[in-house]
Amino acid sequence: MATYRCPQDGTRADAADLTWCCPVCRGPWDLDFDVRSAASLNSLTGRVNSLWRYEEALPLGNPAVSLGEGRTPLVPLTASVSAKLDYLMPTLSFKDRGAVMLAELARRLSPERVVADSSGNAGTAVAAYCARAGLPCTVYVPEGTSPKKTEQIRAHGARLEIVPGNREATARAARAAADAPGTFYASHVFNPYFLHGTKTYVYELWEDLGGSLPDAIAVPVGNGTLLLGAALATSELLAQGLIDRRPALIAVQAEAVSPLAAAFRAGADELLDSPDHVSPTLAEGIAIPRPPRARQILAAVRESGGTFLTVAEDRIRTAQQDLAARGFFVETTGVACWAAVGDWTDRSVVVPLCGAGLKTGLAGADPAAAS
The missing domain is CATH 3.40.50.1100 (Rossmann fold)
Incomplete structure (x- = not known):
């Protein structure tokens, strides 16, 4: 079993313990474990059709609790923008x-x-x-x-x-x-095993695109679990020689609740002062005023050459309707990336459709109704 390590002060703990945070700073853990030798595209043929096919990159193997998660479709939306349909999961979300x-x-x-x-x-x-x-x-x-x-x-x-x-x-x-x-x-924020699950999103992109990645990967960011998983995967793929460049990570937040975007634009390594109260937003799943992994999120975006984008409530509402008109009924948080980059034409980008529209319904006229 791998070892927990605090990214702030270097404290370590056995991952077999029920210690959910660093006992010194009470911050979230990272995970130290060795990714095994690279798996070629050809070696994946015939493997289980779930995220467990990337066994060399995962800290656990031979699962007893799988529901067949992963291997969601990648579908073009425009000439430049494609969508990964992560709402087609057993519980209808990428989580x-x-x-x-x-x-x-x-x-x-x-x-x-x-x-x-x-x-x-x-x-x-x-x-x-x-x-x-x-x-x-x-x-x-x-x-x-x-x-x-x-x-x-x-x-x-x-x-x-x-x-x-x-x-x-x-x-x-x-x-x-x-x-x-x-x-x-079972914290999707504090326990790093969660991030090593979300990183399979990028391994699937790599496989589906024939051993390459798009110019940019856009993800909605609240606590940053999908973004940090993407950063892990791109680093691992690069270190294994399976890609020759890292795509830019585009972090998308609702304009109404965008503490990370504000810190990024200010050139800060940490969050600026952020109040407990948050404004109502249709993107309820990313309305996080104080994400515990803020420092790591900001660093990951900068290291990738990416940026933060914010979207207003009317853009979220319009994006949900637009995707529905294209055949995809996605919850309001899950359309934020399409709202941010749907009109891009200068570089290839993939957006996740993270959760099914049945989870929240169609956005009404009042954004407070979804908060």
Whole structure:
């Protein structure tokens, strides 16, 4: 099993422990493990048709809890922009990529309980994979979470804790519960195994594009789990000699809640002052005022030669309608990247369609209705 390492102060811990954060700074862990020798495109032929086909790059193998996640289609939208349909997952969002890693790790550690916190999609994914693993699970969500998402969580047998207040209050409640003995905190933010699941998004792009990557990869960013997974994958592929350049990472935030974009534009390495209160936004899944991995997110975007883009509420609403007219019904958070780069013509870019529209419905006239 791999080793946890704090990126801030270098503290280490055994990944077999139920220590969910660095005991010194209370920050999130990174993961130290050796990626095995490179897998050629030809060697992938005949392997399992899920994200587990990239076994050399994963910190866990031989899963018992897989639901067939991964290997989602890549479809052109324009001559320059293609979409990866990650809403075609078992729980209808890209969060399955990381949730299966957390549930598989938890199964091996046999905790008394699993807890998670989420604005909806991550909680649904953790609930589903814990059900598959036979693990008791409690999911904390903020009040105002889409009833369709809370219904999914309950359907998988998880206990639902609805927390008064915003996403930050929900995270604090879950972390307090995670400190109880015998608890595995299935955090898509603090546990780095989640990032090693989301990085398979880029491995699939690499395979589908015949051993190459587009000029840019655009991702919606709240806590940054898909972006940091993409950064891991591009670094690994480059180090293994499987690509000769890294694509630019384009981080997209809602204009209403864009603390990372503000820090990037200010040239800061950390977040600027960010209030607890967030403005209502249709992109509820990325409305995160204080992402714990902010420093890593900012560094990853800069190192890739990428940038941050923000989108206004009317652009999000229009983008959802536009994608639906093209045959793709995607939730409001998942259309943010299309809203940001849909009119690009000068370079190739891939956007993720992260969650199914059935999770939130069609955006109405009032953005506060989805917050």
